[in-house]
Amino acid sequence: MTLTSAQSRTTWHRRLWISVAAALFTILLCVSTIPAQAAGLLKPLGGGDAASLSISSHRVDVVINNGYARTEVDQTFANSADRDLEALYTFPLPKQASLSELSLWVNGQEWLGEVVEKERAKKIYQEQQAQGNDTALAEKDDFKSFDVRIGRVPAGGEARVRLVYYQPLEIDLNVGRYLYPLAEGNVDEERIAFWSEDDRVDGPFSFHLTLKSAFPVKDVRLAGYQNEALIQQTSGMGADGSAGDIYEVTLNKEAGGDLSRDLAFYYRLDDSAPARVELIPYRDDPQQDGTFMLVVTPAADLQRISEGSDWIFVLDVSGSMGGHKIATLADGVARVLGKMSPNDRFRIVTFNDRALELTPGYVQATPDQVQQWIAAVKSLQANGGTNLFAGLERAYHGLDDDRTSGVILVTDGVANIGHTEHREFLKLLKTYDLRLFTFVIGNGANQPLLDRLARDSGGFAMNLSDSDDITGRLIQAKAKVLHQALHDVDLKFKGEKVRDLTQATIGNLYLGQQLVMFGRYSGSGEVGIELQAKISGQERTWSTTALLPEIDRDNPEIERLWALSKIEGAMEQIRETGETEPLRRQIVELGTEYSLVTDYTSMLVVQDVVLENEGIAKRNADRVQRERAAQQQRENAPVKNYQVDRSSGSGGMFKGLPSPGIGSGPVGPLFIGVLAWLNRRKRNLK
Structure with a gap:
C-alpha cells in the first residue's frame, strides 16, 4: 500500500471498519482489570x-x-x-x-x-x-x-x-x-x-x-x-x-x-x-498582548461506515506487560477474533526485543482458524524490552492494496530498543496511507510519540487508566471509528489581530472530538473565525465572529497554558530533528517567563x-x-458562558448538536450504553 501520485489521503474514511467496535470493546474491557503499583x-x-x-x-x-x-x-x-x-x-x-x-x-x-x-x-x-x-x-x-x-x-x-x-x-x-x-x-x-x-x-x-x-x-x-x-x-x-x-x-x-x-x-x-465555538481570553493591560484559548465543538453530518476489513493487531509483549496485563490483553484479543466475520481477515504481530509475525500472513476468520489462533494468543508470554519500531514496521509490510486495512497498537511502554527516534517512526508512517489507532495503558508511556503517530496517520490515541470506566471509554472510541470524520481540518482567523497559534497542523477530527487551540492577539474588537474540513472528499466551511476584549482579567492561567502549548510544539521539533540552541533557548525563555517546569527549567x-x-x-x-x-x-461569581457564535443565528456556527445522528437521547443508539455507564447510586444534596 505504498503511496503513489494517484492516491489521495482524502479517501481515508473508506478505510475504517465496522469490526473495530468489537475489538475496542473487548480490549478496553480487559485492560480495565489490570492492577497497578503505587x-x-x-x-x-x-x-x-x-x-x-x-x-x-x-x-x-x-x-x-x-x-x-x-x-x-x-x-x-x-x-x-x-x-x-x-x-x-x-x-x-x-x-x-x-x-x-x-x-x-x-x-x-x-x-x-x-x-x-x-x-x-x-x-x-x-x-x-x-x-x-x-x-x-x-x-x-x-x-x-x-x-x-x-x-x-x-x-x-x-x-x-x-x-x-x-x-x-x-x-x-x-x-x-x-x-x-x-x-x-x-x-x-x-x-x-x-x-x-x-x-x-x-x-x-x-x-x-x-x-x-x-x-x-x-x-x-x-x-x-x-x-x-x-x-x-x-x-x-x-x-x-x-x-x-x-x-x-x-x-x-x-x-x-x-x-x-x-x-x-x-x-x-x-x-x-x-x-459551539468558545473563546476564553485574558488581557491584563491594553498596552500588552492578550492571550486566548479557543475550544471548537463541531457538528457535521458524519455518516456511519459499514465496510468489512483486514485487521492488524500489534501487541506489546515486553516485560512490563507481564502477569495480569498480558493475560487480560490476550483474552481481549481472543474475544475479538471470536466475533469476526468469516469475510474478514486478520494478522497478529507481537513485539518485545524484536517483532514476530504470530500468524502466517493474513488468516481468514473462519471458525476453525479463529479457534486455532485464540489458543496461540492465550499462550503468549511477556519478557524483554520494547522494540516498538520493529512491531510497527512488521505490521506495515504485506498490506493488501485491494483491502480496507487498519492497525491497532496496544502498549503500556516506551520505545527503548531499536529505533527510538521520533523521526524514524514518522518516516515509516509517511510511506503508508494507513490509519493507526494507539491505546496507551497506564501512566509513564511515551505519550508524545504515541500521540504524534496516531495524529500524523489520521487516527487517534486514547489513554486508558486502571480506574477508567471502560464502558464509557468504549462508547467514545466506538462512535469514532464507526463514523466518518472531518479530515484536513484547518482553522483560520480573519484579520491581523491574532498570531502565535499553537497548533499549526490539526489533522482529523473524529465524531465528538473537540479542537483546543491557544493564541495571542493585539488590538481589540471583532475577528473572524473560519473552520474548513473535508467529508468524503467534499469541502465544508463554517464561519463566525468573536470579540477580542481590550481588558479581561478573569482567567490569567490562560497565559501559562498558551506558553505550555508553545513549549510542547518546540519539544516536538526537538524529538523529531534533535536539539538546537534556538529551540532550547525558546523553551528556557518561555519556562522562566511564564514559570513552567519543563525539560530545561x-x-x-x-x-x-x-x-x-x-x-x-x-x-x-x-x-x-x-x-x-x-x-x-x-x-464567588456565577458561571460564565464564553460561547462566541451565538450571534451566528439559531444553532450557532454549526447550527446543531455536536454529534447528530448518534446522540444519547431516547432514540439514539448510544442511549442504552450511556445509561448503563451512568447508572449508579446517587447521593446528591440539593
Whole structure:
C-alpha cells in the first residue's frame, strides 16, 4: 500500500471498519482489570531508611472551569528518624500539565518557588541542601513524571509541600474526563528498582473537585467510588442569564488512604448542549498582548461506515506487560477474533526485543482458524524490552492494496530498543496511507510519540487508566471509528489581530472530538473565525465572529497554558530533528517567563535572600498573586458562558448538536450504553 501520485489521503474514511467496535470493546474491557503499583511515593536520599519517611496527609483540590482544570496537591511528609533527611517525591506526569506552583512551608510561612534554568536550579538547590537550609526543587523527567526534592525533612518532624498544575480538558461526545494520576505504569525499570513500595497515606487523604459548567450537566461520576464519594449539585443561572451547573465532589479517607490507583472523574453534559465555538481570553493591560484559548465543538453530518476489513493487531509483549496485563490483553484479543466475520481477515504481530509475525500472513476468520489462533494468543508470554519500531514496521509490510486495512497498537511502554527516534517512526508512517489507532495503558508511556503517530496517520490515541470506566471509554472510541470524520481540518482567523497559534497542523477530527487551540492577539474588537474540513472528499466551511476584549482579567492561567502549548510544539521539533540552541533557548525563555517546569527549567524554593543574591526575579510570585485573586473572584461569581457564535443565528456556527445522528437521547443508539455507564447510586444534596 505504498503511496503513489494517484492516491489521495482524502479517501481515508473508506478505510475504517465496522469490526473495530468489537475489538475496542473487548480490549478496553480487559485492560480495565489490570492492577497497578503505587506511584506518588516518597523516598529518602543520602542513605536514609525508607521506613523513616511517610506521607502523613495528602489533600487534592481540583477546579474544572472554562475548559481547563486547576489541580492543587497539599502534602505533609513525616520523618521518624533521629536526623534530618532529604526526600524525593515523584508522581506520574499528567497529560498536558503545567507544573506552575511549588511551595514549602517553613515556620508556618509559605515559600513560593521560582523557575530557573535546570542546571542552575539544581546547583543552587544542592548548595542550600548541603548547608542544612530549607529548600525544595521540582523537575520534569521527560514524559514520565514530576520529581519533587525536599532538602530537609526535620528529625522527628514534618515538612509540608504544596504544588499546583493546570491542564486543558476536552469534552468527547459531550463527556468530559479528568484523571488524577497515581498508578505506576511499571515501564521504567530504573524507577521500579529505585522505589520502595508504600502505597498508603498514614493520615487523612482527601479529594475535592469543583465542576463549573456554563451548560447543563446531566450527570457526574467518580469511577469506582460511587458509593463513597459525596456529590453536591447546585444549578443556577450564569452571569449572562444562561443556565449553569456547579458540582462538588468529595472523597475522604480518615487514615490509610491508598495512592496506588488513579482517580477518574467524568461529567456528561445534557443532550441539549450545542455545537459551539468558545473563546476564553485574558488581557491584563491594553498596552500588552492578550492571550486566548479557543475550544471548537463541531457538528457535521458524519455518516456511519459499514465496510468489512483486514485487521492488524500489534501487541506489546515486553516485560512490563507481564502477569495480569498480558493475560487480560490476550483474552481481549481472543474475544475479538471470536466475533469476526468469516469475510474478514486478520494478522497478529507481537513485539518485545524484536517483532514476530504470530500468524502466517493474513488468516481468514473462519471458525476453525479463529479457534486455532485464540489458543496461540492465550499462550503468549511477556519478557524483554520494547522494540516498538520493529512491531510497527512488521505490521506495515504485506498490506493488501485491494483491502480496507487498519492497525491497532496496544502498549503500556516506551520505545527503548531499536529505533527510538521520533523521526524514524514518522518516516515509516509517511510511506503508508494507513490509519493507526494507539491505546496507551497506564501512566509513564511515551505519550508524545504515541500521540504524534496516531495524529500524523489520521487516527487517534486514547489513554486508558486502571480506574477508567471502560464502558464509557468504549462508547467514545466506538462512535469514532464507526463514523466518518472531518479530515484536513484547518482553522483560520480573519484579520491581523491574532498570531502565535499553537497548533499549526490539526489533522482529523473524529465524531465528538473537540479542537483546543491557544493564541495571542493585539488590538481589540471583532475577528473572524473560519473552520474548513473535508467529508468524503467534499469541502465544508463554517464561519463566525468573536470579540477580542481590550481588558479581561478573569482567567490569567490562560497565559501559562498558551506558553505550555508553545513549549510542547518546540519539544516536538526537538524529538523529531534533535536539539538546537534556538529551540532550547525558546523553551528556557518561555519556562522562566511564564514559570513552567519543563525539560530545561526547574522550580526552585529557597529563602528570599538567596533569590536576591542569585539575581532571580520573583516572576512567579507576581503571577501567582494575580491567579489567586482571579480564582477567588471566580469562586464567588456565577458561571460564565464564553460561547462566541451565538450571534451566528439559531444553532450557532454549526447550527446543531455536536454529534447528530448518534446522540444519547431516547432514540439514539448510544442511549442504552450511556445509561448503563451512568447508572449508579446517587447521593446528591440539593
